[in-house]
Amino acid sequence: MCKSTLLTAVILAGLCTAMVGCASVEKCQSVSVPESLDTQRVTQVAVVVRDVEKVAKVWADLFGVEVPKSSLTDPLEKAHTTYLGKPTKGRAKLVFFKLENLQLELIEPVGGPSTWREFLETNGEGVHHIAFAVKGTDKYVAMLAKKGMPLVQRGEWTAYTGGCYTYFDSIRKLGVALELLEHY
Numbered sequence: 672m673c674k675s676t677l678l679t680a681v682i683l684a685g686l687c688t689a690m691v692g693c694a695s696v697e698k699c700q701s702v703s704v705p706e707s708l709d710t711q712r713v714t715q716v717a718v719v720v721r722d723v724e725k726v727a728k729v730w731a732d733l734f735g736v737e738v739p740k741s742s743l744t745d746p747l748e749k750a751h752t753t754y755l756g757k758p759t760k761g762r763a764k765l766v767f768f769k770l771e772n773l774q775l776e777l778i779e780p781v782g783g784p785s786t787w788r789e790f791l792e793t794n795g796e797g798v799h800h801i802a803f804a805v806k807g808t809d810k811y812v813a814m815l816a817k818k819g820m821p822l823v824q825r826g827e828w829t830a831y832t833g834g835c836y837t838y839f840d841s842i843r844k845l846g847v848a849l850e851l852l853e854h855y
Contacts, residue, residue: 703810704813704817705814708803708811713773713801714803715773715776715802716775717775717778717799717802718775718777719787719796722779723777723779726766726796727739727766738766739766742764742765743764744764745828745829746760747760752785754784754785754786755784755823755824759824761784762780765777776802790848800848800849801850802850803849808837808851820839820841821839822838823838825837834854834855836852837853
């Protein structure tokens with residue numbers, strides 16, 4: 672499971688091992704690191720915007736559907752959000768469109784530092800990430816770090832059944848941020 676409180680990717684002597692929830696290598700349990708993602712199914716495409724309600728109305732009109740209700744991500748104390756390895760109060764206002772083959776997510780950054788705010792300030796509005804649903808996020812953190820795509824931000828959510836999201840610094844290598852979603 673992906674618990675954002677203290678996951679660290681460690682690369683020692685050419686071996687990439689994910690260490691979960693600990694302060695020292697000796698006390699950690701290693702996780703088997705795969706060579707690739709176990710899925711090729713995109714579950715979500717996300718667009719960062721300045722005004723989520725305004726953009727949601729345009730998408731709803733395009734699809735001929737009602738405007739979905741927006742929601743605010745959980746605060747730091749509940750989501751345990753980290754950005755660039757440090758706790759952050761960065762949050763987002765979200766709108767989700769459930770399409771036949773995937774989910775379209777609209778993201779408006781609010782609060783403190785986040786990958787969403789950095790993207791908006793650097794690039795303006797646009798496609799921020801594509802997401803894949805996985806089980807055992809921690810093993811992929813190490814694999815992606817080994818491939819030059821380190822963890823950038825992660826957090827937990829409590830809506831529905833709960834789970835976590837994890838973003839990786841993959842724009843230079845993939846042309847877009849990569850997100851892994853794990854539902855508990």
